[in-house]
Amino acid sequence: MTKTRDILRKLINPFTTRHDSGNKVNKEESIEAIVEFERKAFRYDTLVTATRNFSEKLGEGGFGPVFKGQLEDGREVAVKRLAVGSRQGENQFANEASLLSGVQHKNVVHLYGFCINGADRLLVYEYVANESLDKILFACSNDCPKRAELNWQRRYSIMLAVAKGLLYLHEGTQTPIIHRDIKAANILLDQRWVPKIADFGMARLFPEDESHVNTRVAGTNGYMAPEYLMHGWLSPKADVYSFGVVVLELVTGCRCHSFVPLPGTDAKNLLEWAWMLYKERRVLEMVDPKIRPNLDLAQVSTCVHIGLLCTQAEPKQRPDMRRISILFTKQPSTLEEPSRPGIPGRRYTSRPHLTSGTLDSSRNSLSSSGSGTGSSSYSTLASTSASALASSSKGKGLQL
Secondary structure, X not given: OHHHHXXXXXXXXXXXXXXXXXXXXXXXXXXXXXXXXXXXXXOHHHHHHHOOOOOOEEEEEOOEEEEEEEOOOOOEEEEEEEOOOOHHHHHHHHHHHHHHOOOOOOOEOOEEEXXXXXXXXXXXXXXXXXXXXXXXXXOOOOOOHHHHHOOHHXXXXXXXXHHHHHHHHHHHOOOOXXXXXXXXXXXXXXXXXXXXXXXXXXXXXXXXXXXXXXXOOOOOOOOXXXXXXXXXEEOHHHHHHHHHHHHHHHHHOOXXXXXXXXXXXXXXXXXXXXXXXXXXXXXXXXXXHHHOOOOOHHHHHXXXXXXXXXXXXXXXXXXXXXXXXXXXXXXXHXXXXXOOEOOOOOOOOOOOOOOOOOOOHHHHHHHHHOOOOOOOOHHHHHOOOHHHHOOOEOOOOOOO
């Protein structure tokens, strides 16, 4: 237990101590945090029993498999077992256990607890029954019967709920949390189609008194904001940009990083295509053909407008998540005009070593394949970018 306590102290210290570390209040907070962590600690044999000796695999990622289990109290769980001896896995364990330990929101996947057993590191999450959003949204209807159930109203509800989850992370926690990898593959859907933001291996705390922090770039191609991709400038507006991409994916049914230009268009990617159709007032043409019947055209127009506002090149022009939640209730005619999406250009010039596929290639291949060992919703939950987990802050800000 002493070893476990030492590890827990290392996990919670960056988040419970300030510069006046001798302050009695801070010491009390540290003690309370340790108690809270120990309350969440599972015995290894409990998880062996719950998972029937890790027999039902839900998915396999870069840092180990995820298994389904059931606790003695009846709760179904997903147990992520990090690869033994992986430094990145150790960092991932610390990151997710620390950040998620105090997070409680219906649109954020719930971490029940963890287990430290010798070299083993396990994280215990609530079990989310449905596939991840990308497995349903980008699947052929013949391969995924649930694809036909993903109608417009469900897509719209998913947008609203993910916006609420991000608003909570940015404003509802003691210190704002930037997810850094918002994408369809990291949105899990429960049996009632309620979305839950998952995979916090890349997440970072964000100091409220800063406009941005400088950090090493890690994420998924197509979802990263240009100022973050090109310069490592990280702020909550990076999550806003990623959210905007997801909104446009839900409207169009097209995956952003494998977008195939349609005949008669010069658009090189999803954002260019959406921008072109928006400017030409041909929004209906970008809607996924499978959901065009019985559409609420005003809602669709508002969502496209919001998606473009979120993906503007200038981070200052993007609305924050609180504003976005309000915009969903507005008519498109009352919204401010978006500027061109954040496509690398004069200001955001690509750095030589950041070429397509360089960042997070293992996660891209996993999330885009939709088949194989990691075809379940938890294959993404199990994998986190090595570059992200090894990242450190170059400027002001907090780091693990």
